[in-house]
Amino acid sequence: MSLPGADLGDGTYANPVLDADWSDPDVLRVGDDYHLTASSFGRAPGLPLLHSRDLVNWTLVGHALERLEPDAGFRLPRHDRGVWAPALRHHDDRFWIFWGDPDHGIFQINAPAFRGPWTRPHLVKAGKGLIDPCPLWDEETGEAYLVHAWARSRSGVKNRLTGHRMHPDGTELLDEGKVIVDADRIPGWFTLEGPKLYRHDGRFWILAPAGGVETGWQGAFRARDFFGPYEYRVVLEQKDTGVNGPHQGGWVRTRQGEDWFLHFQQRGAYGRVVHLQPMRWEDGDGWPVIGDDGAPVAVHRKPALPPQPPAAPATDDDFPGGRYGRQWQWTANPRDGWATHHSGDGLRLTCVRSQGADDLRTLPHVLTQRLPGRPCTVETELRLDGTGPGARAGLAVLGDAYCWIGLRREGDGTVRLVHRFAEGDGGGERDAGPARPAPGGRVGLRVEIGAGARCRFFYDLGDGLRPSGQVFAATPWRWVGALLGLFACAPAGPGHAGTAGFTRFRVTAP
Structure with missing residues (x-):
């Protein structure tokens, strides 16, 4: 059993669609199924795996990371360390999750199916302060790339995004990296982080928030070449709504051709709850428009997908056989x-x-x-x-x-x-x-x-x-x-x- 979800039962939904701390969500469609993962920091098991058929009703189906590595570093609570801001992708008939551990570097795991079995963590790039990585396999050229942000607490660097060429098998980076977006050069921008990398309409796109989790906005960057130069635009901000921040998330397109964006909102003791926003691409200049002309929506029609029974991640537990449920x-x-x-x-x-x-x-x-x-x-x-x-x-x-x-x-x-x-x-x-x-x-x-x-x-x-x-x-x-x-x-x-x-x-x- 679980608390009531976001589905209002009349063809509409109310935000947040995940009303608890599912921090730094990333979303992916494979066939008719939608998959989501989120930060788990120092808790184990880590990397929650959520599934939906309509982007509104979600269930928790497992975790991708049984234990955090190195094991000795997580024998005691490390609430602000561990798994930060994962990216979820599907390539070569496998699911991939990349994340940054701010104290160790960029890791990845992969699996033939979303529920696993997942490989053990592989260190793609060692270093301190490497966070929020996102890979991209370019289907047009066969090349692979990776972008990541920086945690100043470990590296002394922030507000910039670094890009790399990546080996197509996802095991290593092929260069020293280059700063592809330096937000210190953008007036008024600070704490640029959480990049998600895409190909669309012949361009490389990075959707990334700036301005801090409680007060910031969502930006879009685009370039003809992965290494830039990038144009930018603010595509989602609080405006006169009650949704502060609107912070990092991911874009997903349905089989029917609709575009949607999932992001989080910081809500104090409740953590980072997840909102679903409609998204479209402007005619003419081709920039994305998220929410209601760039402002978060509170209630909206559901995606044009087959009706699904109401669902939300489980909370109740009878502990059959002494075993605890996936939510723990x-x-x-x-x-x-x-x-x-x-x-x-x-x-x-x-x-x-x-x-x-x-x-x-x-x-x-x-x-x-x-x-x-x-x-x-x-x-x-x-x-x-x-x-x-x-x-x-x-x-x-x-x-x-x-x-x-x-x-x-x-x-x-x-x-x-x-x-x-x-x-x-x-x-x-x-x-x-x-x-x-x-x-x-x-x-x-x-x-x-x-x-x-x-x-x-x-x-x-x-x-x-x-x-x-x-x-x-x-x-x-x-x-x-x-x-x-x-x-x-x-x-x-x-x-x-x-x-x-x-x-x-x-x-x-x-």
């Missing part, structure tokens, strides 16, 4: 034993002993999914079987600041309900509500998430639902929206600390 990701590369398979339903997490067990932001074994971008209620049931003193488990809203409610084993062997939070200044946890005895080590947990990602926590110890603590305003992490998390942990020390069980995870509209 760990906050770092997983290790054996964090979750245990069994014959019934319900998630069984090990109370992993950790040096940083008193700060969820440092734990790699937190199982997370995206915070929905609309008001909702999140519920689950928890049983703590952890026997070690200090063993604890709960339901969290995670970001730079976080808050959780759950159970903790005390030194005298009793189990208590606890409600804790930590501010975004990196300080330690404090009580968000009073601790209470939890007979039988069981509790029902609930978070009501209202406008502005304001969260109210509740508990049920068997005598009815009761509120706990003050309202907590969810916050993003750097580049990442807030996450819903399930966890079990214990203080560092010898011996097995036991397990915690979660059942009936539900996310519902109010």
Whole structure:
């Protein structure tokens, strides 16, 4: 099950079409199927794979990257590192994903089918600050190219795009690269990034945003030769709408010849939600026009494609056999034993002993999914079987600041309900509500998430639902929206600390 999607059921849709943190989307059509991937940063598995038949109703069908590499670099959470801004392409009967890891370089993987199996990551270009790569195989000449942007935090360079010739097999670049767009030379432009490279009407086209994720605009660049010179134009901006930014995304053409553009909007704790914009090519001068004459649309007719049943990425989970659904990701590369398979339903997490067990932001074994971008209620049931003193488990809203409610084993062997939070200044946890005895080590947990990602926590110890603590305003992490998390942990020390069980995870509209 999932929350209601963007399809209004009357031939129209409402933006965003993906109302959660599907950052830096890129989209591709193969036959009658539409495929999308997005940034996953330091979470694993990475590179989500989404599928649609109408560009409005999307389902999550898997992930392309089982683990981040190098493995040792992602054994602990690295929320602002890892997989940045992937590009998705289809060439030579294979799917290809290129992405930039700002600390290591440009990687690619490929597969014979969208659902895999995908190859292990191959490093195409090593270096720091190499981000947002996009390949192009020129069907007219047989040559291949790659364009990428720069992260100033690692390289000292930004606001420019570098182009390379690429070996047609996608394994290496054939030159040192050349700056093909220097936005320092364009009045008023800054933070040019996220390029997507295309061939259209005899020209090379780069669709790329500038101006920053919260305040920027979408640009188009075109040239007869890949290495330029490029003309430019702003083709999508906020104008008088409520869609700030409109930031990077991808162009796709339907089999029927319609053009559409998917991009993200930065929405604070909700992360980077995805909008679908109509797109056309102007007669005469041949520039693209995106949205309503360059402004984002809120509601629009759906693409002229066969009707599809309403769909959205799943959120609910019964954890059959102890297995979690595709929507869940760990906050770092997983290790054996964090979750245990069994014959019934319900998630069984090990109370992993950790040096940083008193700060969820440092734990790699937190199982997370995206915070929905609309008001909702999140519920689950928890049983703590952890026997070690200090063993604890709960339901969290995670970001730079976080808050959780759950159970903790005390030194005298009793189990208590606890409600804790930590501010975004990196300080330690404090009580968000009073601790209470939890007979039988069981509790029902609930978070009501209202406008502005304001969260109210509740508990049920068997005598009815009761509120706990003050309202907590969810916050993003750097580049990442807030996450819903399930966890079990214990203080560092010898011996097995036991397990915690979660059942009936539900996310519902109010």
